[in-house]
Amino acid sequence: MRIFGQKPVVLKPEFDIPLHAPCLGNDNVTVRQAGRHGVRALEKFWQSRFGLPAPVALQSGTAALHLALRILGIAVGDRVLVPVHTYVATVAPLLYERAVPVLVDSEPETLNMSPRYAEEAIQRLTSRGQKPKAMIVAHLYGMAARIEDFVRLAETYDMVLIEDAAESVGTSVGEQLTGSFGQAGIWSFNINKIFSGLGGGALLVQKETQAVRARKLATHAREDKPYFYHKETGYNYQMHPVAARLIHAQMQEFDRIIARKRNLHETYRRLLRDLPLMPIDERPGSRSNYWLNAFLLPEGMHSKDFVGFMQANGIEVRHFWFPLHRMELFGKYEYVGGNEAEKFFNRGVLFPSSPCLTAARIERIADTARRFFGA
Numbered sequence: 425m426r427i428f429g430q431k432p433v434v435l436k437p438e439f440d441i442p443l444h445a446p447c448l449g450n451d452n453v454t455v456r457q458a459g460r461h462g463v464r465a466l467e468k469f470w471q472s473r474f475g476l477p478a479p480v481a482l483q484s485g486t487a488a489l490h491l492a493l494r495i496l497g498i499a500v501g502d503r504v505l506v507p508v509h510t511y512v513a514t515v516a517p518l519l520y521e522r523a524v525p526v527l528v529d530s531e532p533e534t535l536n537m538s539p540r541y542a543e544e545a546i547q548r549l550t551s552r553g554q555k556p557k558a559m560i561v562a563h564l565y566g567m568a569a570r571i572e573d574f575v576r577l578a579e580t581y582d583m584v585l586i587e588d589a590a591e592s593v594g595t596s597v598g599e600q601l602t603g604s605f606g607q608a609g610i611w612s613f614n615i616n617k618i619f620s621g622l623g624g625g626a627l628l629v630q631k632e633t634q635a636v637r638a639r640k641l642a643t644h645a646r647e648d649k650p651y652f653y654h655k656e657t658g659y660n661y662q663m664h665p666v667a668a669r670l671i672h673a674q675m676q677e678f679d680r681i682i683a684r685k686r687n688l689h690e691t692y693r694r695l696l697r698d699l700p701l702m703p704i705d706e707r708p709g710s711r712s713n714y715w716l717n718a719f720l721l722p723e724g725m726h727s728k729d730f731v732g733f734m735q736a737n738g739i740e741v742r743h744f745w746f747p748l749h750r751m752e753l754f755g756k757y758e759y760v761g762g763n764e765a766e767k768f769f770n771r772g773v774l775f776p777s778s779p780c781l782t783a784a785r786i787e788r789i790a791d792t793a794r795r796f797f798g799a
Contacts, residue, residue: 440738441789444716446620447681447780448670462665466672473678474601476628478635481668482642485590485612485625487661489560490517491638492608492627496584498523498558505545505559507537508748509765514562514588515748526556527749529761534707535718535744535768536569537561538761539577545760546581558584563592563602564745565774566685566715567704571597571605578606586610589628593619594682594713603628613667618685618715618779619674621667682713684779688786689714692775695790699797700725701773717775718744720768727773733796734773739789744772 463481470479482488498504500522506515508527518525528545531538542559549556561574571587578585589595589603590612596602603609603626613624627638640646645658674681689712693703701719706712721727727743734741747765748754776789 439735439740441740441776441781441785442778443740443742443774443776444616444618445778445780446615446622447778448620448674462668462672463663466663466668469672469675470626473675474604476601476604478629478632480627480629480635480638480642481663481671482625482627482638483661483663484614484623485588485610486513486517487642487659488610488612488625488627489513489586489588490520490659491641491661492586492610492629493517493521493523494641495629495634495637496558496586496607498584502558503549503554503556505537505542505556506748507560507562507564508759508761509535509537509745509768510562510564510588510748511590511745512748512751512753513590514560515754518560525754525757527754527757527759527761529759530764530768531570532764534567534569535564535704535772536567537574538764539570539573541761542574543577545758546577546583548760549758550581555581556583558586560586560588561606562588562590563595565704565718566592566595566713567706567718568592568595568597568602568710568712570707571602575605590614590617590625591715592713593617593715594678594685596711597709608634613671618681618713619671619678621663621671624663624667624671681779685714685777686712688777688779688781689717691786692717692790695786696793699793699799701793714777716777719773719775721771721773723771726770730773730793730796734789734792737792739792740776742774744769744774 466481467479470476502523505528506525509530515525528537529541561569563569585606587603587606587609592602593611609628611626613621615622641658642661645656647653700722704718731741749759
């Protein structure tokens with residue numbers, strides 16, 4: 425990648441084959457024309473290309489989730505259902521606002537939060553006079569959660585629904601993109617995502633008034649005056665215009681890039697079909713972006729052995745997300761469920777999934793996996 429006409433920037437990964445490196449095109453990619461209007465142009469592109477009513481480009485997916493809480497009135501003491509199997513950033517913004525996460529176990533088909541356990545949590549809390557105000561549903565590794573069920577739960581119990589679609593940009597249920605089902609959703613354009621600005625995120629809200637409010641909070645809540653004046657606490661959450669230009673350029677190739685990701689998943693399924701690895705596939709009615717290709721090892725085999733072997737051979741295979749209720753940070757919060765997330769962690773492995781993986785590298789990954797199993 426060449427920035428402002430300088431020598432190409434070389435990103436040196438820790439592994440020969442990293443888990444998910446940014447794929448920014450050839451070394452003639454330039455962001456010389458970034459300019460002041462890159463961010464707003466990106467937001468308008470999202471509106472026209474995807475039919476989103478009020479998207480806001482921000483510094484990160486975490487920043488977007490934090491602003492979603494502020495805009496939707498999630499505050500001190502409010503209880504919010506969250507998945508126990510997710511990255512910490514799904515839940516951390518609740519702690520910023522001193523809300524109370526309620527950790528909910530997973531269901532086996534999609535690895536995401538279980539609607540059954542979620543409803544159990546709602547009923548249990550409500551019976552104690554602690555009805556939850558909201559739920560945050562994540563779509564892990566690009567696999568769509570059972571979002572239709574969560575829409576129903578939110579309507580039945582009068583709760584706010586927020587989607588963490590950081591990992592599922594481009595995943596859809598029916599004809600609708602993940603991130604657009606709830607009152608708010610978020611996307612991520614971090615360095616390890618399919619569409620990367622080397623940082624960046626989006627807040628997807630339903631009303632333009634909410635978008636205006638988000639933009640204000642993202643610029644330190646500055647008042648509309650000819651000098652710097654502030655009535656409330658805001659944040660430095662703006663997206664950098666260079667990031668906006670990079671994201672915009674990649675998303676012009678949206679269909680082609682998602683097709684490459686889906687083809688990679690099919691290639692893995694074909695090359696690994698004789699090994700005792702169970703692929704996690706999209707559920708019926710959904711279309712996954714396959715951000716990360718997830719597999720389950722056989723019962724009784726722990727992921728640490730496979731991960732260690734692959735990494736020792738220069739291939740960045742990783743564990744699933746560690747269950748949050750087993751972390752000290754979240755140990756004091758209520759947990760509802762069985763032990764599904766723990767079983768996933770013990771057996772789950774994530775394969776390199778960059779959209780620009782070459783055929784030779786994919787073959788090397790498959791051959792190394794075969795050596796582990798003695799195949």
